[in-house]
Amino acid sequence: MTSLPSDSGSVYAVILAGGSGTRFWPASRRLMPKQLLAIGPSQEESLIRGTVRRLSPLAPAVRTLLLTGEHLVRATAAELPELPPSSFLAEPIAKNTAPCIVWAAAHVAATDPEAVLVVVPSDQHTADEKGFLRAIELAVASAREGHITTIGIEPTRPETGYGYIELGEGGVASDTRAQAVKRFVEKPSLKVAEEYVASGRFVWNAGMFVFRAKDMMAAFDRHLPQMAAAARKLVSLEVNGVAPGAAIREYFESAASVSIDYGIMEKEQGLRVVPASFGWSDLGSWESAWELGASDEQGNSAVAQAVYVDASRNLVHLSGPDAQKKVVALVGVEDLCVVDTGDALLVLPRSRSQDVRLVVEALKARGRGDLL
């Protein structure tokens, strides 16, 4: 059995911290994905540390769980040294979110079925931290009433890169209370997204879920019963809250690769959503890092060692062992991303931020996986 604290109904932070590390190449790598970087407004705090900090009023380190890849445990633990080893639920094989979340739910349920899990991604940005916490608290209250509850972000544009949640009651009154979910919908076409946004009845699915351990286990029993049973079996083998490596591997090898959205949310009844607008961004590319980041009067990144001459609206990001000493001079250029990590340098227009993946593909093709 585990040694987790047993105040019944406590809140657990469950932080999704996987990621392939390609969209912010060369700063992000396979072993240094986005959540471990300080991008966006803070050049001091990594995204994952910010995530843990924001949830710390509700969940201390001992009730913080990291769902991460085995290959990321070392770097993640180095970034969050206050977390005990039992905080790390590490998947040896990437199998999407459902097998991870049910593992966390079963892990917590074994000690406290009434406990509330707050599942959030580790690599998002939140401008209004109080608003974030208020929305989470509303969701926790809703979860305690027995509803799997999600946070829905009020859309600010017809984004086609996110899933949407249709509100049961219609109309968005942000951050005030949870309301019924009508349905979860997958990433729409632009036309459909425009209709969603115009209707006022849809919010973005930001991948944040709040629920009691026992309620999520019951939902898995209904929709993915085999996975629920395997997770319970895995947790039953824990010693001091840590499952044996071989059992974890067997669990993930057998698990279906299913997202929590597809496997549970699109099928489950009685879901709720807290519509919210706390300055959320998923920081999907260098472009959004520039939009959120601090900049000088010409819109260039505020980097102490940068020299800008007739240069405007450029993102500059330096990392690596010599980043503090390196001078970057931009003359007569606009709207560029310039990212230097010591071992790699990327230059591309901000508008083409998504095309970082083309470089990643080219490096793979050249057998330069060492740089990814």
Place this chain on the structure above:
Amino acid sequence: MTSLPSDSGSVYAVILAGGSGTRFWPASRRLMPKQLLAIGPSQEESLIRGTVRRLSPLAPAVRTLLLTGEHLVRATAAELPELPPSSFLAEPIAKNTAPCIVWAAAHVAATDPEAVLVVVPSDQHTADEKGFLRAIELAVASAREGHITTIGIEPTRPETGYGYIELGEGGVASDTRAQAVKRFVEKPSLKVAEEYVASGRFVWNAGMFVFRAKDMMAAFDRHLPQMAAAARKLVSLEVNGVAPGAAIREYFESAASVSIDYGIMEKEQGLRVVPASFGWSDLGSWESAWELGASDEQGNSAVAQAVYVDASRNLVHLSGPDAQKKVVALVGVEDLCVVDTGDALLVLPRSRSQDVRLVVEALKARGRGDLL
């Protein structure tokens, strides 16, 4: 007295190797000026090594003199380890070309007044090396007839950055013989430069001068007699071909700052010029380094570690200790210079290559002379 070889009338290579190292920043620095870099077509050989090599059929190491700054002796000697200490005539204070060239002339004249000095800049590019040597040999023959002889480059554009030489006979028959100089003229306006080029009677002054030691001393006696006397006095103090440091310092402190063009060439009679066209370039900026450098089909620099995606006509230059390992990825950009030296990074449009100086000025203003 010196221990220089005394085959009367031998050829000496006299290489002008000063330079402030600003136009190719960040690759060039105060202690690493352009001639010490491998820019242009060769990514292997520094410009100064190429210069010494091209003249080596005429002048071996023991008859090669470097006119350089005291602060550059160490790096220059490291680049040219075959040169003996007596090859280095180092100025402690920059005082333009006349005091340096008369020093070299007096130094050689002390052993062999009939010796022919071939004075060339150390930081130029020559595409046709045989053509270069042919022109120099014609100039040496002319010098042996008692004429201070210069090499005049057939102009390919109305360049306003160079001085011009008007041919005495008119008409340019390249690389065939020396002809009389009508006059030396300073950098012209664009309108005047266009007239010069259209006339066919003008060639570029590339700063290459060939003369017997005694003839140049005589010219200085006519036009800058005080400087000639000071140089003779300095040379009289040499021990094993090397003048005492204090005497060198005194010589340069007293010397007027005068160019050889203004001090001698614009005043002297009986000058000759060998019109030539051996693919000369003064490599004045990153732009010209790109023009001369090897490139791929899209016109990007041929750099092994570069990844180009929808990128064309970009210059990429990597140097510094980790240059061989560093990957540079350019996506969707055109006509940029990207120069990375490990401790500094420059990004600017090729068309603004001259504006590197604005960065140098900004760094000076910030007290970052350590980067210059």
